[in-house]
Amino acid sequence: MKKIYTLLNYSIKIVCLIIFILLVNMEIDSSTATVFNNSSNRITDLSLMALRLEEEQKNDIYSPLAVYSGDLTGYGANCPLCNGTLSCMPSYYVKDGTDSYVDASYGKVRIVASSKNMPCGSIVRFNSKLAEEPIIAIVLDRGVTGYDLDLLAPSEDYASRYIGRSTITYEVLRNGWTR
Numbered sequence: 001m002k003k004i005y006t007l008l009n010y011s012i013k014i015v016c017l018i019i020f021i022l023l024v025n026m027e028i029d030s031s032t033a034t035v036f037n038n039s040s041n042r043i044t045d046l047s048l049m050a051l052r053l054e055e056e057q058k059n060d061i062y063s064p065l066a067v068y069s070g071d072l073t074g075y076g077a078n079c080p081l082c083n084g085t086l087s088c089m090p091s092y093y094v095k096d097g098t099d100s101y102v103d104a105s106y107g108k109v110r111i112v113a114s115s116k117n118m119p120c121g122s123i124v125r126f127n128s129k130l131a132e133e134p135i136i137a138i139v140l141d142r143g144v145t146g147y148d149l150d151l152l153a154p155s156e157d158y159a160s161r162y163i164g165r166s167t168i169t170y171e172v173l174r175n176g177w178t179r
Contacts, residue, residue, distance in 0.1 A: 013053050013056070061105055061106070061173060061174070061179060062125075062173060063173075064125070064171035064172060064173060065171075065172045065173065065174070065175055065179075066171070066172040066175070067169060067170070067171050067172070068147040068169070068170055068172070069147065069167065069168065069169045069170075070146060070147035070148040070149060070167070070168065070170070071148045071149075071165055071166070071167055071168070072126065072128060072148070072149050072150075072151060072163070072165070072166050072167075072168045073144075073148065073149075073150050073151070073159075073163065073164070073165050074150065074151045074152075074153045074158070074159030074160070074162070074163025074164070075113065075143075075150050075151075075152060075153065075156065075159050076152070076153050076154065076155040076156035076157070076158060076159050077094040077095045077096075077097075077098075077152065077155075078095060078155055078156055079156050082095075083095075084096075086111070086140045086141040087113075087140075087141050087142045087143070088120030088121070088139065088140045088141060088142070089120070092140060094111070094152060097154040097155070098111075099111060099152045099153055099154050101138050101140060103123070103138055105123075105174070105179075106123055106136055106138075106173075106174075109123065109136045109137050109138045110135055110136070110137040110138075110151060110152065111137060111138060111140045111141065111151075111152040112124065112137040112138070112139055112140075112141070112149045112150060112151050112152065113139070113140075113141035113142055113143045113144055113149070113150040113152070114139045114141075114142070114144055114147075114148070114149055114150075115142065115144050115145050115146060115147070115148070116142065117146065117147060118139050118147075118172070118175075119139070119175060119176035119177075120139055120140065120176070120177070121138065121139065121140075121174070121176050121177035121178075122138070122139040122172060122174055122175050122176055123136060123137070123138055123139075123172070123173040123174035124136070124137050124138075124139070124149065124170045124171065124172055124173065125137075125170060125171045125173055126149070126168045126169070126170035126171070127168065128151075128163075128166070128168065129166070130151075130162060130163065135151075136173070137149070137151065149168070149170065151163055
C-alpha cells in the first residue's frame, strides 16, 4: 500500500511540475500564471506549487542523495576473521545470526559493511537477486574498499551460496545518522 501511495504521490508531483515547466516555456508572466478552482473560489499560484513540490522532495526520506556503483558481496558474522561485533558505534553483536537492524526512520533494514567513504549510519537502497523488492540497508560495519558493499548474511555458507559477487548500482538515502 505504501508503494502505491508513493507512486501516486510522485505521479501527481510530476504532473504539476510538467504544467509549471510548460507555463514557464510559454513565457507567461508569473502574475498571470494562476489556476482558478471554481469549486472553492481559491487561486493557486503555480510558482508556489513548484516551490512546495521541491520542498516535499527534499523532505522525502526515499529520495536519493547520491548514486554509486560497486561490487556487492556477502559475509557472515562467523567468518574466520570476524569476532561477531560490528565496527560502527554503538557496536552490535551479530554472531547469533542477526542480519538486520531496526532504524527509527526506515524500519527493519539489512546491515552492510562499506569503506570509510560512507559514514556509519548511512542508508542505501539497491536491487539484488536476493529479493524482488529493492533492499534497504544501513552501514554498520567496515571492511571493504572504494564504493563496494558487503551484505551481512546469517552465515558464511549462506553468503557464498546466495549472495556471491555482483556489480550493483545503489542509492544513498541517508548520509550518516541524519539526513
